[in-house]
Amino acid sequence: MSTFTIFLALIVVVAFLLIVVIMVQNPKGGGLSSSFGGGGTQQLGGVKKTTDFLDKSTWTLATLLLVLILASNVAINRGGENVDSKALDEDAATTTPALPAPLPATNDAATATPADSTAN
Structure with a gap:
């Protein structure tokens, strides 16, 4: 059982x-706090x-x-991992991410626009 689990159980x-x-309290004196002991003269502590x-x-x-x-x-x-911000890491700030390779250009009829095919 870890220390965090013990703290979590104590918190609950x-x-x-x-x-x-808090639920027992009533600021006007008429809640459950005034009904301990049953009668008005036999209350425990008043x-x-x-x-x-x-x-308290x-x-x-x-x-x-x-x-x-x-x-x-x-x-x-x-x-056990480093929880520092990656924005503060000097090595990560100087390196640039690799860009994806450009798509190859193709010249087939499927990419031609209707305006190109009618202009003879």
Whole structure:
């Protein structure tokens, strides 16, 4: 298992968790975050603390997702080939591509125009 595969799996997990945390939030306090615990007086930590936790977890997961995406770019296996631009290669810029050979000229009746055949 390569490092890039591990980063990709972590990115998928963090993205899923971020989606769940964002969907649970409601800015007016009436979403799923306020219904944890069933009753209004028996809520775990209260609505305010739940909102603070969800807000902090959203920022944490978003930051973690960004870091994982940037780190996965470093871990991509490029196959050991040179990934520099061909436009910057000095050897390629000085050589000209070979032109195709010209077609041979033929003088047969099929290529003659009607104007040529009637002008006697």
